[in-house]
Amino acid sequence: MYSLHQQYLDLASGFHVIELRDQRGNRHLIQLAVGHDACPACGAVHPKDNLGTLDPAAAVHQINQALNTSQQQMLTYAAKHGLTVK
Amino acid sequence: MALSVNLAQINSAARGNSDLRETLTGIHLALQSLYAQTGTTPLTKLDTTATAFTSPPAASKLAVSGANGSFTVSITPAQSSNNAPLYQEISSSPVANFVSAVTVYPISTNTSYVFPNPGSTLYWRLRSSYNQQSWSSYLVQPGAVSSGLMSSAAAGSNLSLNQSNYATVDSVAAGSTATVRVYGSGGVGTSWTSILGNGSKVIASGTILNVAYSSSGFVVWDGQKYQLKPQLAQTFPDTWVPVGKISVIANASGLVLPVIHAVVTGGAIVAYQIINPGNGLTAAPALTITDSSGSGATATAVVTAGAVTQVTPGSAGSGYSTTPTVTASGGVSGGASGGGGATGDNGGRLYANV
Numbered sequence: 001m002y003s004l005h006q007q008y009l010d011l012a013s014g015f016h017v018i019e020l021r022d023q024r025g026n027r028h029l030i031q032l033a034v035g036h037d038a039c040p041a042c043g044a045v046h047p048k049d050n051l052g053t054l055d056p057a058a059a060v061h062q063i064n065q066a067l068n069t070s071q072q073q074m075l076t077y078a079a080k081h082g083l084t085v086k
Numbered sequence: 087m088a089l090s091v092n093l094a095q096i097n098s099a100a101r102g103n104s105d106l107r108e109t110l111t112g113i114h115l116a117l118q119s120l121y122a123q124t125g126t127t128p129l130t131k132l133d134t135t136a137t138a139f140t141s142p143p144a145a146s147k148l149a150v151s152g153a154n155g156s157f158t159v160s161i162t163p164a165q166s167s168n169n170a171p172l173y174q175e176i177s178s179s180p181v182a183n184f185v186s187a188v189t190v191y192p193i194s195t196n197t198s199y200v201f202p203n204p205g206s207t208l209y210w211r212l213r214s215s216y217n218q219q220s221w222s223s224y225l226v227q228p229g230a231v232s233s234g235l236m237s238s239a240a241a242g243s244n245l246s247l248n249q250s251n252y253a254t255v256d257s258v259a260a261g262s263t264a265t266v267r268v269y270g271s272g273g274v275g276t277s278w279t280s281i282l283g284n285g286s287k288v289i290a291s292g293t294i295l296n297v298a299y300s301s302s303g304f305v306v307w308d309g310q311k312y313q314l315k316p317q318l319a320q321t322f323p324d325t326w327v328p329v330g331k332i333s334v335i336a337n338a339s340g341l342v343l344p345v346i347h348a349v350v351t352g353g354a355i356v357a358y359q360i361i362n363p364g365n366g367l368t369a370a371p372a373l374t375i376t377d378s379s380g381s382g383a384t385a386t387a388v389v390t391a392g393a394v395t396q397v398t399p400g401s402a403g404s405g406y407s408t409t410p411t412v413t414a415s416g417g418v419s420g421g422a423s424g425g426g427g428a429t430g431d432n433g434g435r436l437y438a439n440v
Contacts, residue, residue, distance in 0.1 A: 010311065013308070013311070013313045015294075015311060015312075015313070017310075017311045026277060026290070027277070027290035027291075028275055028290055028291050028292065028293070029290055029291070029292035029293070029311055029312065030292070030293050030295065031292060031293065031294045031295065031311055031312055032295045032296050033294060033295065033296040033297055033314065034296065037298050037301070038303075038316040039316065050262065050263070050296070053262065054295075054296060059295055063293055066274070066275065067275040070273060070274065070275045070276075071275070074272070
């Protein structure tokens, strides 16, 4: 099962980085783009103005659930076919 | 007609020349001896064209080596006494007994080949023929051959090196913004492998939230996390790993999925009724049919000008109640769920010497 391992704000890239890890140390990174938006054509930056609507906890909960559902499906598959889980 | 000369002709021709008489007499005697052995028409035109050889030739020798991302094949043809062209058919397989995934290369009379195929390990065999119909038995090179990895110096211009990256990058809608996902061959949430030269590393899957619709950028792994850079040049630091390009399409907030009812007769779904054709569809939505008792029915929607115009029944299924539920999903090209999907350009496609 995945759970929160660490989180931090990376000012250089403008990402709120949330690291999940499962029982085997496998990582999944959630990155909230909280920095500026940039124009893909010219690179010009625009101020980020929708941070008020972001809910990191909800995002983590939703993705965590999805990951664990997938992992459970994979483990069921492995058990069904007699596979060793590494 | 038989060539002949008799003694009367010799005397008439030689007259007093004894040397000539002796020579012509010798020819006469030789011809008489020849005719006695072969009949009266021993002189026939020599046919200098090669006769058709239908029996297979002896096996040629095969030598395959691998280096720098290519297989080099060298053939030493079996001796051919008739100068007939000797055709060679080379084939390879990842398994030693050639029971699956066999690649047969074009038949040719060439004796050396170079097959670029980076990062492959294959078994090789050869057979030969004079007429491309009757073949010698296969000569199998003992052991598998590895082509090795290709160095950038050996790569041709504009050659795709996509094999070095096994990441998938896509995006899906998530409310007012899109979510970019990076994952491996095991699906969303699984790690992926990046191969750099002789080394490889397993990199965690990731999810980038809050990405604006109608934007595009390049995803790069900086060793700790993913970054989304609007311009390719921003992904060039030496220690970073290019992951993929992402183009997030427009928000599909105007998307209206169709409403479809199933018509049931005798427990089977025989037709579909379009209650609401939907709006803003850029791809056929997937139709899922659920019911409290029935199963097995399938159907396909046809989209024209953003709306469903027809539902094509597949299997009718059986055991359905009178009110099965038809659920439409998707409906936007390039996205796994309605809107915000990514278009094209997966991951880490690197080009050499561009």
